[in-house]
Amino acid sequence: MSAAAPDRAGILIVDDMEENLIALEAVLGPLEHRLVRAHSGEEALKAMLRQDFAVVLLDVLMPGMDGFETAANMKRLEQTKDVPIILLTGTDTDSDYPYRGYAIGAADFLTKPIDPWLLRTKVNIFLDLHRKNLQLAAQAEQLRRQLAGQPDPSGERLERVSAQLARTAEALCENTGGEEASELVDCVTELARTVEELRAARQACQDR
CATH class of the missing domain: 3.40.50.2300 (Response regulator)
Incomplete structure (x- = not known):
């Protein structure tokens, strides 16, 4: 080993x-x-x-x-x-x-x-995919924690989370595949829905 x-x-x-x-x-x-x-x-x-x-x-x-x-x-x-x-x-x-x-x-x-070169190339692809999936999962968890934080009257935190969410979705489309990617896409979709709900709630408070 x-x-x-x-x-x-x-x-x-x-x-x-x-x-x-x-x-x-x-x-x-x-x-x-x-x-x-x-x-x-x-x-x-x-x-x-x-x-x-x-x-x-x-x-x-x-x-x-x-x-x-x-x-x-x-x-x-x-x-x-x-x-x-x-x-x-x-x-x-x-x-x-x-x-x-x-x-x-x-x-x-x-x-x-x-062929040694072919084997290393194929294995390296899966190693890179694994690394990117771990990064995306960590980013999704970070987004969850931010969404579960304290109220954000100014909306700055909400906008920051929304931007991170967009970057995560873009990375998912470019770098993942298979069942792991499907689970991450579901996670991002859920986060996006939460962001929209928070935006709607904040807008409703401002309109009162």
């Missing part, structure tokens, strides 16, 4: 073969994010319930619980259902494997031998 800053998102690599895990660590090491190993589907599920990950690299052909079953179980659990999964398999596998992977909910499917 490579060392990384504690605030960096984790990457879970799952393969029953030690040499494959070593190879993945060598390829992903330059990204300088926390790498966590799992040698089986069961071990991977336990790891995901203990800590958060930005992306999972999951080998398809494993004894016992294979990659497809492991991915399906990840997608069924509330705590892990939104974590992107990249399935990995060899060249001599069935042609329907990519279809099965995407049907389960995998975000991507790569065939070995995997």
Whole structure:
């Protein structure tokens, strides 16, 4: 497992073969994010319930619980259902494997031998998406707290919150996707409705 800053998102690599895990660590090491190993589907599920990950690299052909079953179980659990999964398999596998992977909910499917540059690029995209989603969630929470604060007779705080809300909505459109984005969009919509209600209430008080 490579060392990384504690605030960096984790990457879970799952393969029953030690040499494959070593190879993945060598390829992903330059990204300088926390790498966590799992040698089986069961071990991977336990790891995901203990800590958060930005992306999972999951080998398809494993004894016992294979990659497809492991991915399906990840997608069924509330705590892990939104974590992107990249399935990995060899060249001599069935042609329907990519279809099965995407049907389960995998975000991507790569065939070995995997180009190191391609793998790092794809993983980095999910790391960046995870970081932006965390930033947007934090911004949404900040907006909630501001809206729940003290009365704002002058309307200055309300205008400031409205501007932040607009920036959040714009960032959502540009940088997110999937179920996580849907939840954040719902959050922003709720905040926007609250802002409009506060504006209406303030205007009603001024008109009296």
